Amino acid sequence: xxxxxxxxxxxxxxxxxxxxxxxxxxxxxxxxxxxxxxxxxxxxxxxxxxxxxxxxxxxxxxxxxxxxxxxxxxxxxxxxxxxxxxxxxxxxxxxxxxxxxxxxxxxxxxxxxxxxxxxxxxxxxxxxxxxxxxxxxxxxxxxxxxxxxxxxxxxxxxxxxxxxxxxxxxxxxxxxxxxxxxxxxxxxxxxxxxxxxxxxxxxxxxxxxxxxxxxxxxxxxxxxxxxxxxxxxxxxxxxxxxxxxxxxxxxxxxxxxxxxxxxxxxxxxxxxxxxxxxxxxxxxxxxxxxxxxxxxxxxxxxxxxxxxxxxxxxxxxxxxxxxxxxxxxxxxxxxxxxxxxxxxxxxxxxxxxxxxxxxxxxxxxxxxxxxxxxxxxxxxxxxxxxxxxxxxxxxxxxxxxxxxxxxxxxxxxxxxxxxxxxxxxxxxxxxxxxxxxxxxxxxxxxxxxx
Amino acid sequence: xxxxxxxxxxxxxxxxxxxxxxxxxxxxxxxxxxxxxxxxxxxxxxxxxxxxxxxxxxxxxxxxxxxxxxxxxxxxxxxxxxxxxxxxxxxxxxxxxxxxxxxxxxxxxxxxxxxxxxxxxxxxxxxxxxxxxxxxxxxxxxxxxxxxxxxxxxxxxxxxxxxxxxxxxxxxxxxxxxxxxxxxxxxxxxxxxxxxxxxxxxxxxxxxxxxxxxxxxxxxxxxxxxxxxxxxxxxxxxxxxxxxxxxxxxxxxxxxxxxxxxxxxxxxxxxxxxxxxxxxxxxxxxxxxxxxxxxxxxxxxxxxxxxxxxxxxxxxxxxxxxxxxxxxxxxxxxxxxxxxxxxxxxxxxxxxxxxxxxxxxxxxxxxxxxxxxxxxxxxxxxxxxxxxxxxxxxxxxxxxxxxxxxxxxxxxxxxxxxxxxxxxxxxxxxxxxxxxxxxxxxxxxxxxxxxxxxxxxxxxxxxxxxxxxxxxxxxxxxxxx
Numbered sequence: 001x002x003x004x005x006x007x008x009x010x011x012x013x014x015x016x017x018x019x020x021x022x023x024x025x026x027x028x029x030x031x032x033x034x035x036x037x038x039x040x041x042x043x044x045x046x047x048x049x050x051x052x053x054x055x056x057x058x059x060x061x062x063x064x065x066x067x068x069x070x071x072x073x074x075x076x077x078x079x080x081x082x083x084x085x086x087x088x089x090x091x092x093x094x095x096x097x098x099x100x101x102x103x104x105x106x107x108x109x110x111x112x113x114x115x116x117x118x119x120x121x122x123x124x125x126x127x128x129x130x131x132x133x134x135x136x137x138x139x140x141x142x143x144x145x146x147x148x149x150x151x152x153x154x155x156x157x158x159x160x161x162x163x164x165x166x167x168x169x170x171x172x173x174x175x176x177x178x179x180x181x182x183x184x185x186x187x188x189x190x191x192x193x194x195x196x197x198x199x200x201x202x203x204x205x206x207x208x209x210x211x212x213x214x215x216x217x218x219x220x221x222x223x224x225x226x227x228x229x230x231x232x233x234x235x236x237x238x239x240x241x242x243x244x245x246x247x248x249x250x251x252x253x254x255x256x257x258x259x260x261x262x263x264x265x266x267x268x269x270x271x272x273x274x275x276x277x278x279x280x281x282x283x284x285x286x287x288x289x290x291x292x293x294x295x296x297x298x299x300x301x302x303x304x305x306x307x308x309x310x311x312x313x314x315x316x317x318x319x320x321x322x323x324x325x326x327x328x329x330x331x332x333x334x335x336x337x338x339x340x341x342x343x344x345x346x347x348x349x350x351x352x353x354x355x356x357x358x359x360x361x362x363x364x365x366x367x368x369x370x371x372x373x374x375x376x377x378x379x380x381x382x383x384x385x386x387x388x389x390x391x392x393x394x395x396x397x398x399x400x401x402x403x404x405x406x407x408x409x410x411x412x413x414x415x416x417x418x419x420x421x422x423x424x425x426x427x428x429x430x431x432x433x434x435x436x437x438x439x440x441x442x443x444x445x446x447x448x449x450x
Numbered sequence: 451x452x453x454x455x456x457x458x459x460x461x462x463x464x465x466x467x468x469x470x471x472x473x474x475x476x477x478x479x480x481x482x483x484x485x486x487x488x489x490x491x492x493x494x495x496x497x498x499x500x501x502x503x504x505x506x507x508x509x510x511x512x513x514x515x516x517x518x519x520x521x522x523x524x525x526x527x528x529x530x531x532x533x534x535x536x537x538x539x540x541x542x543x544x545x546x547x548x549x550x551x552x553x554x555x556x557x558x559x560x561x562x563x564x565x566x567x568x569x570x571x572x573x574x575x576x577x578x579x580x581x582x583x584x585x586x587x588x589x590x591x592x593x594x595x596x597x598x599x600x601x602x603x604x605x606x607x608x609x610x611x612x613x614x615x616x617x618x619x620x621x622x623x624x625x626x627x628x629x630x631x632x633x634x635x636x637x638x639x640x641x642x643x644x645x646x647x648x649x650x651x652x653x654x655x656x657x658x659x660x661x662x663x664x665x666x667x668x669x670x671x672x673x674x675x676x677x678x679x680x681x682x683x684x685x686x687x688x689x690x691x692x693x694x695x696x697x698x699x700x701x702x703x704x705x706x707x708x709x710x711x712x713x714x715x716x717x718x719x720x721x722x723x724x725x726x727x728x729x730x731x732x733x734x735x736x737x738x739x740x741x742x743x744x745x746x747x748x749x750x751x752x753x754x755x756x757x758x759x760x761x762x763x764x765x766x767x768x769x770x771x772x773x774x775x776x777x778x779x780x781x782x783x784x785x786x787x788x789x790x791x792x793x794x795x796x797x798x799x800x801x802x803x804x805x806x807x808x809x810x811x812x813x814x815x816x817x818x819x820x821x822x823x824x825x826x827x828x829x830x831x832x833x834x835x836x837x838x839x840x841x842x843x844x845x846x847x848x849x850x851x852x853x854x855x856x857x858x859x860x861x862x863x864x865x866x867x868x869x870x871x872x873x874x875x876x877x878x879x880x881x882x883x884x885x886x887x888x889x890x891x892x893x894x895x896x897x898x899x900x901x902x903x904x905x906x907x908x909x910x911x912x913x914x915x916x917x918x919x920x921x922x923x924x925x926x927x928x929x930x931x
Contacts, residue, residue: 032906034905034906035536036715036718036905037539038714038715038716038717038718039541039713039714039715040539040541041539041540041541041542042508042536042538042539042540043509043536043715044509044511044715044804044806044905045509045510045511045532045533045535045536046510046511046512046513046532046803046804046906047511047512047513047528047532048500048512048513048514048802048803048906049513049514049515050498050513050514050515050802051515052496062488063488063491064491064492064493065490065491065492065493066492066493066494066495067492067493067494067495067496068494068495068496069495069496069497069498069515070495070497070515070516075495078495079493079495082493082495083493085493085569086479086491086492086493086569087491088569089568089569089570089573090488090491090573091486091487091488091573091577093487093488119535120510120531120532120535120536121535121538123535124535124536124537124538124539125538127539128538128539131539140714140717142714142715142717142718143718144718144719144905146905146906172718172719173718174717174718176717179714179717179722179726179845181724181845253591253592253628253630254591254630254635255591255592255628255630255635329490329492330489330490330492331490333484333489333490366721366843366844367721367841367842367843367844368841369839369840369841370839371838371839371852371870371872371929372635372839372852372870373635374630374633374634374635375633377929379839379841379850379928379929380841381841381843381844381848383843383844400843400844400848402841402843402848402850402874404850404872404928404929405929428907444929446850446874446928446929447848447850447874447928448848449843449845449847449848449876450847450848450876
């Protein structure tokens, strides 16, 4: 850890080192520990510490960024100089909004001491428990357990001083009977800011149970089916939606699903999606990487598109205020949601299954990617637990299926039930954990694996 | 090399039977223009050290951004501790295929140092390209032009005696137009989709692209796609341009020949492979025309190096020969398990990552056709190019890809433009239907800078050489539009 005083001190030193008209410094520290297991043994385990400083130099309406990961006087001077040199040769940007002004931030500490201090031996013991469960059934366990600590400081020459820290922990496991096409395969995942929230025993049991139920999967004809999606699959759809259109710049340029559709229905009335950094369980960073207070942003409310996330550049173009969703270093200009959540409903997974005459139960999506961002069409495969539902019951396992459908006009437009229970899903993005319920909807399947 | 020597010394003293240490210093400069204005101008510097230790047959890895002898000693001890902890869930001991330690250096070609070119010149080049792309159509909402230069200097040392220094200069550039209208959005890119194109080369590579001269066409095509017909749905002949075929090779041959996937060590993340070891040498992967090889010596390739990140010298390996599956991408560990020697495919995406098996330059050997002859031999089909969408199952069998642009082919001639072209198939069936590959004159070396694999995620740069090829009886036009 760097610590609040030192982190902000480094940022201030970086600003002082700059002879730009205005300057901003962002410090990101990350300690990332991960233990991977496969073939029911640990095969890779690592710990990485890194600290990155990003300096933005502003000359009039021109801006340049420089990064460094050496926190020495000379390295800061060099980065400050490179940022200014980069800015100096840029053309003027008339709608440049300037740097953020000082603000009050809510108190929020997403830091968990136990997670930050979790050792390689603790990780090894945790995954050993899952491996033992798989061994007891002569199954093959793989997965990863990750614990991370992150610290962010933002300062600028207008007086912004923001600092926050957080931890996150995630476990993913796939338990298989083998690697052949007829193999059974089960999955479980969990994420939280506290490693103590992860119930390794229960997660292992869930994956083992599902694996044993998926042996000798059968084929089913492609087509549109009623589906029950577990929270992991719903979280994947939300993440794809974020990449395709939850971005202020895409919105302004007419490339987002919400462009020209704010105030109109975009999904089933059952669906409400919000980006809420205060969601318990996720890492609550109360400001963004420009130092703007992070806001709770409703995006879809009872099926109606109602909001968008912005960074300062996109907000200036849209003549609105930043919602505090800038990402580091000017990447993904327009903003990005780190804390997406779909609101719970009043159903349960057994109730959803019981109401379906013929449908498909999906544990998770794999290798999902956009096909047509504006129409929110995505494709991917089901994985680690796909089942046929007949007459209100799960009757047999299915081979992994390919789906190709629109998230909004297809899947989310046809949501008829949402579970009361929600789960947190890891996203792979630092400090980003999404919350999703299970849903009953319809999905178009376009093929199957062999 | 002093911190590296310290790391090896301390790892040995702490009980490692083998250790290697790698420091990497990176400088990068990137510039992105959007509609003639700077979207991002960035200069980056990074330095760090990673130590990998083998203790009682288990790996441990630790890395940090402070490169000093004291920190190297700490990282070495931590790597050993991590390896020991991994022993709590040990079923077998890692063994490495033998390797003669190399003391050597290597440097990629670079005629014009990108850092010697004035920034103002670069800004002007990209502004011109943006302007041309924007002028391609009234509905071009976003015209982007971008370039990047990266220089990496690595030092590698192992307890077996390897001492290797390598320097790589990488440049990339491209232009993209996004047209929006009437509920439709269409994108065209030049030269290719991923960062334009990327090579280990100097600034000369960027100048040779003639961005501005190609940008108008990019804008015009994006505009024209808005009103083009939707790609038809059905089973027909498919001709893939070189850019799209690079992705096809990447996903359906590169990844499944990674031996770590075959052995299951990516099962929970990247997936496994249908190319299991009993198929080696006796499995028909594609038609007789299909020869696919890995070559880490191709000048300029993103998968080119002197030595991989275990110190194995660069080489060429056939993966598919005359349609038969014959080879894997291997590390020392997986090669030992297969009873072979490593063919040098262990690569780490940075100082902060443990090396894993990655593609080098995975290339389709050219045939003897031309794009014209491929089209002339097609009665009813589609041509697609420009990577737009990709997805493939975890064993690398069922794939579905989408391209930026397509054209109908009727009676041996290229006909009207089509939008949103997609195709799907099963890997060995698809390659088995390949009945024509264009020749060396149309063979292009592509850089793919964004291959994701491993946990923590490693984004790797890999290369693919291809010329256009034809495939019969392919399902195209997937999905509901």
